[in-house]
Amino acid sequence: MNSATAPAGAPGNQSEVDRTLRAILVDVLGLDHSQVAAFGADTGLFGYLPELDSMAVATLLTEIEDRLTIVIEDDEVDGEMLETFGALLLFTENKHAEG
Amino acid sequence: MTSTCTWPCPDLSGQTAPEYALRYLHQRKGCLLVIPPLFDEANKLRYFLGSVMRLLNRAGIGSVMPDFPGVNESLQPLETQTLAHWQNCANAAATHFSATHVLTVRASAILAPPGLSGWRYAPLPAANALRTMLRARVVMSREAGREETQSRLAERGRVAGLELAGHHIGPQMFAEMESARLPDSGRLADVDQQTVGGSGLWLRAEPDHDPAQAEALAAVLAVGMAQ
CATH class of the missing domain: 3.40.50 (Rossmann fold)
Structure with missing residues (x-):
């Protein structure tokens, strides 16, 4: 399984969760796949991308729940897990592994 | 035209x-x-x-x-x-x-x-649309240093209504949306x-x-x- 610190843009190494998360970010941010494929673990999200406001974050989290069939509780959502792509990926992979 | x-x-x-x-x-x-x-x-x-x-x-x-x-x-x-x-x-x-x-x-x-x-x-379902707006409110509040949860917000929404995503939703509409399934x-x-x-x-x-x-x-x- 890929870790959150794996180099970005290496599709062959990407986990299902990584691919799904990037696809959701493409849909939410309205970016090209190539732009989101270049996201690395340190790429800033909430607080760095002005279009990613609270409503967009809520949409993002709901879409992650729907596509990966997981439930994200209120108290699991904080600035840290949303701050970078790597943090969000790590959180999502852990939730997905919990089943 | x-x-x-x-x-x-x-x-x-x-x-x-x-x-x-x-x-x-x-x-x-x-x-x-x-x-x-x-x-x-x-x-x-x-x-x-x-x-x-x-x-x-x-x-x-x-x-x-x-x-x-x-x-x-x-x-x-x-x-x-x-x-x-x-x-x-x-x-x-x-x-x-x-x-x-x-x-x-x-x-x-x-x-x-x-x-x-x-x-x-x-x-x-309207309930899902409401849940996403509640979640946005929780994210926004946390960013501002206020601790809110969806369940506590929902309690308030049913009684007094709630400001969600810039919309002031009254208590009756809040309750209707919360219980609304897809017809x-x-x-x-x-x-x-x-x-x-x-x-x-x-x-x-x-x-x-x-x-x-x-x-x-x-x-x-x-x-x-x-x-």
């Missing part, structure tokens, strides 16, 4: 108050009542839905997208509106504009007038996102457009209305 017009929308006192509507007058092959999605998603999809209406007009099909009281250009207060009243308004709009078909979009499926056939685009489709056919192609434009953080999606949805509607 496109125009904005006003229509006599029922108000909460039993009278009517003028509300705006975007209208394509071509009615050779019927008139489609377009009921915009609820709240935040209405802003994100307004241009898209206007484009679908424009394409239908080119195919000889009239359409109208009315404002509901309390949202968009309406001068009515939102906090006193209820879903039950908006259902009355949808029925009144269908009658006033002599609609032959209806298109609901996302959570507006709950507002479909019962007498019309038509479509539900990517239908969503049976009845005479309406569901159009899923796979049929339209791409990803739903309601997901976008900023309003966006995809002409191919508009053409795909308009094609489904035009074929159905020609039958």
Whole structure:
């Protein structure tokens, strides 16, 4: 399984969760796949991308729940897990592994 | 030919108050009542839905997208509106504009007038739309250093209403949305996102457009209305 610190843009190494998360970010941010494929673990999200406001974050989290069939509780959502792509990926992979 | 017009929308006192509507007058092959999605998603999809209406007009099909009281250009207060009243308004709009078909979009499926056939685009229970707005409120509050939870906000919403995504939703509408399941489709056919192609434009953080999606949805509607 890929870790959150794996180099970005290496599709062959990407986990299902990584691919799904990037696809959701493409849909939410309205970016090209190539732009989101270049996201690395340190790429800033909430607080760095002005279009990613609270409503967009809520949409993002709901879409992650729907596509990966997981439930994200209120108290699991904080600035840290949303701050970078790597943090969000790590959180999502852990939730997905919990089943 | 496109125009904005006003229509006599029922108000909460039993009278009517003028509300705006975007209208394509071509009615050779019927008139489609377009009921915009609820709240935040209405802003994100307004241009898209206007484009679908424009394409239908080119195919000889009239359409109208009315404002509901309390949202968009309406001068009515939102906090006193209820879903039950908006259902009355949808029925009144269908009658006033002599609609032959209806298109609901996302959570507006709950507002479909019962007498019309038509479509539900990517239908969503109103409860799900509410949950996403509650979650946005929790994220925003946490960013501002305030600790809120969806359950505590919901308790407050049922009693006093709540400001969600810039909309002041009153207690009755809050409770109605919270308990609203997706109604049976009845005479309406569901159009899923796979049929339209791409990803739903309601997901976008900023309003966006995809002409191919508009053409795909308009094609489904035009074929159905020609039958």
